Amino acid sequence: MTDSVSATPTHCPYCALQCGMNLVAAGGGGGVEVAERADFPVNRGALCGKGRTAADVLAPGARLATPLVRSGGALVPAGWDEALDVVAGRLARVRDEHGADAVGVFGGGGLTNEKAYALGKFARVVLGTSQIDYNGRFCMSSAAAAGTAAFGLDRGLPFPLADVPLTGCVILVGSNPAETMPPALRYFAELKANGGSLVVIDPRRTRTAELADLHLAPRPGTDLALALGMLHLVVAEGLVDEEYVERRTSGWPAARASAMAHWPEYVERITGVSVPELREAVRLFCAPESAMVLTARGPEQQAKGTDTVGAWINLCLATGRAGRPRSGYGCLTGQGNGQGGREHGQKADQLPGYRKLTDPAARRHVAEVWGVDPDALPGPGRSAYELLDALGRDVRSLLVMGSNPVVSAPRAAHVEERLRSLDFLAVCDVVLSETAALADVVLPVTQWAEETGTTTNLEGRVLLRRRALDPPAGVRSDLDVLHGLAARLGVEKGFPADPEEVFEELRRASAGGPADYSGISYRRLAEGDGVFWPCPGTGDEGGPGTPRLFLDRFATEDGRARFAPVAHRPSAEEPDAEYPLLLTTGRVVAQYQSGAQTRRVAELNAAAPGPFVQLHPRLAARLGAAEGDPLAVVSRRGRAVAPARITTGIRPDTVFMPFHWPGEGRANTLTNPALDPTSRMPEFKVCAVRVEVARGDAP
Incomplete structure (x- = not known):
């Protein structure tokens, strides 16, 4: 054990918040325990259950120790x-x-x-x-492709999380940070406390949606139509920032024409979101001086994910909400x-x-x-x-x-x-x-x-x-x-084994590129709370980094953001008589990704011991299913079995499964590998299924 183990400042191994934590010597000698690190600005000491128990996977019984x-x-x-x-x-x-x-x-x-x-x-x-x-x-390839096309550069958030509570409205599309990155939820709570509004778009009424001023529950796979319908209303109600569009963007006429083909009643038929709800979302977004759209895997993990994110970026551009203080489009990156x-x-x-x-x-x-x-x-x-x-x-x-x-x-x-x-x-x-x-x-x-x-x-x-x-x-x-x-x-x-030596070469290789790390060194990182790229420079004399992108110009050749001329299209696999329902997948708070590590932590397993099928009471009644009954979810690719979890917090035409487990309850047995033509993202978030009570199966 190193001498500094008594209090080593470091970061959580799980999600992309990379929460700050301290590692301290565990009682009894050997090993470490996680302790609060209140000085790191992203999480300010807060940790979710995964972060608190991260040291458990270091234990000998949980991990491999020999080839x-x-x-x-x-x-x-x-x-x-x-x-x-x-x-x-x-x-x-x-x-x-x-x-x-x-x-x-x-x-x-x-x-x-x-x-x-x-x-x-x-x-x-x-x-x-x-x-x-x-x-x-x-994970985030569709957002990366759309962001690069629009702005000339992809960085998940082009501004610090600290800007979120200072904006006037956030539209959160297909994201459930209450489960996926709980320490980030405080930013949205602070937004509301500051008088801002939160719009959550999700087919389920998640813990995050419970916090929202407005929750829209579209049919899975229709986020693109929803964004286009909102942009239609922005145009129809005279809410376009014409001066901004003229000065800082290109491609608006084609994007506007596409939006005008998606009138509110048409979008209501596609999405199931009512016209009054659409109008209220537009009002909340356009009323304040600043606003943001943040997307996550919901709109991105689709065979049209790049176009879908492009449509949400269009909404930001048309209203002058990108490249300005406390405004913009961002992607909530998932993996660490x-x-x-x-x-x-x-x-x-x-x-x-x-x-x-x-x-x-x-x-x-x-x-x-x-x-x-x-x-x-x-x-x-x-x-x-x-x-x-x-x-x-x-x-x-x-x-x-x-x-x-x-x-x-x-x-x-x-x-x-x-x-x-x-x-x-x-x-x-x-x-x-x-x-x-x-x-x-x-x-x-x-x-x-x-x-x-x-x-x-x-x-x-x-x-x-x-x-x-x-x-x-x-x-x-x-x-x-x-x-x-x-x-x-x-x-x-x-191919040195020393990480600092590798990083020094990485600095030279990245120099002059879009993600320029050349001005970042281990010494600089050890002395502060991180450095935002791009950060050009040499030696330890790099610049200050770039917390906020695009304030002066976008990273395109002409400095203008580009609208995406996109139109709604159906998902790669729509319901039919044989597979009449839609499956969407996601995470639960106590497990992470494929669960390979978190499923080895007793506390996390006690909180989330296995997969389940979330469904609406009306669908459960039609199937004759009770809470806890084993349900077989069947797609064109296979069959998964897990116990029923009945709730009004999901659309009646949709079922949800978390994807952290192998075996019979493996949700990704069912999912569709249809690929986005640009990002090559598979369509995890929507596929056609049927559901049956599987009384002969053990859940």
């Missing part, structure tokens, strides 16, 4: 040299026999910036493969390093610094930092689901780092089947996840409290997580793993 190699059909303990030799040898064999693109890499939105950077470099320089993507593609994870090269189409892999200048810059020929860098590869779908066919081996697609991917039974069909699967993880259990080699890696590294929260605030204790003897960091594999595959230099 495992499959022998005779079973995973058995092995030494590190043996395990790394097997991984390197098998990856090299597949590459030599089938070509570099037969080797795939799948990363995670929880990896530190250093790991994400090194993983992308490893794939492209050591393996020479284009086949790399990560689970963040399933979902923002930084998509900036530094583990996405299929990106290089570090949020550079495009197809940009010759970007390739030259990064290749120079890496010491390779730009022409040697592979081009863009498959997106996350397309990569998983190609396993066992075009892609014959896979290295997974920080992800559990057996539970988290859409059409999960099919993805599990593809993983089983691989010639070789290696997984780096802290626990034996459902994906790791299928692997040929499992490499146990360090956790957040056992390593130093940086993450970037949903505000674009780059933060330093500090090592507080030593890892178990049989555990190594992901950077150690990449160092060892690179050496075995013939690349002796360029």
Whole structure:
């Protein structure tokens, strides 16, 4: 244990708030406990149950402590040299026999910036493969695509969370922070206390919706029509900020024409949201001097997610609510390093610094930092689901780092089947996840409290997580793993195991790019509360960072924001006689993502022990279902069984399942992998299902 363990300031390993916390020595010696850190401005000491219990997963019984190699059909303990030799040898064999693109890499939105950077470099320089993507593609990629198209730059929030209570109105679309990031809920409570209003758009009456001044409950998959209907009313009622539109935007005539085709009564028929409710939402949004729209996975995890987010951005632009103080559009990023994870090269189409892999200048810059020929860098590869779908066919081996697609991917039974069909699967993880259990080699890696590294929260605030204790003897960091594999595959230099050394190279690689970290150093991060990118500079003499983007100009070539000419279209899968209902999925407060870590914490399991099917009393009566009865939810892709949870807080035509569990209640067995044509986001949030009482099934 390090000397500083008595009070190590660090950050939570879970969601993109990256709440500040202190780690202190646990009673009895050995290990650490989580304590309040009131001085960090994002959460100001508040922690949810996941944060409070984060140290539980560090316990020996909860985590992996030795490499495992499959022998005779079973995973058995092995030494590190043996395990790394097997991984390197098998990856090299597949590459030599089938070509570099037969080797795939799948990363995670929880990896530190250093790991994400090194993983992308490893794939492209050591393996020479284009086949790399990560689970963040399933999180905020639609918002990233829409934000880049509109503003020229994607950063989840272009302003600090501290601006939220100071605005006049927030429209929260498809987000439930009361469950997904509870410490953030205070910002919305403070907004109301300051006289502002909150509009929540969600097909369920969630704990967040209970706080709202106005709750709109549209039919799942119709958020795009709802945004267009509101913009229609803005135009019809003379609420467009014409001077702003003329001075700071382009593309308004086409966007206006599309909105005018979505008159309120038409939108009411599509969404189920009444015309008076639409008018009230427009009034609340347009009455104050400032306002914000914040989206999350609800509108984004759709096969039209990019267009949907674009429509909400259109609403902000038409009313002059972007690039102004206390106003704007933002995306509530989900995963712990979902923002930084998509900036530094583990996405299929990106290089570090949020550079495009197809940009010759970007390739030259990064290749120079890496010491390779730009022409040697592979081009863009498959997106996350397309990569998983190609396993066992075009892609014959896979290295997974920080992800559990057996539970988290859409059409999960099919993805599990593809993983089983691989010639070789290696997984780096802290626990034996459902994906790791299928692997040929499992490499146990360090956790957040056992390593130093940086993450970037949903505000674009780059933060330093500090090592507080030593890892178990049989555990190594992901950077150690990449160092060892690179050496075995013939690349002796360029993959250091020291995170600060990796970050120094990341700074050079990102310099001049949209996500410029060159002016950020470990020393600067250790002395403050983080630095907002972009932050150009050299050495420790970087600029102040950029808490608020777009106040003077947008990041487009001409400095103008661009409207998106979008129109409503149906979801990829609409209800019919065989599948008459809609399924939507989401999270519960006591579990996180695929649950691989939180399901190992007793307190969290007691609060949320398993999956359930939430449905309206009218639907329950029609099915003859009582509270707790096992319900079978069936889609065109499979069947999941979980107990009924009956509530008036959901639409009668919709059922909801959380997605944290494997097995019979795995919600992602049902979900539709139909992809957004721009972001390649699967349509997690809406698919057609039928529901049956499954009295012969154990829930």
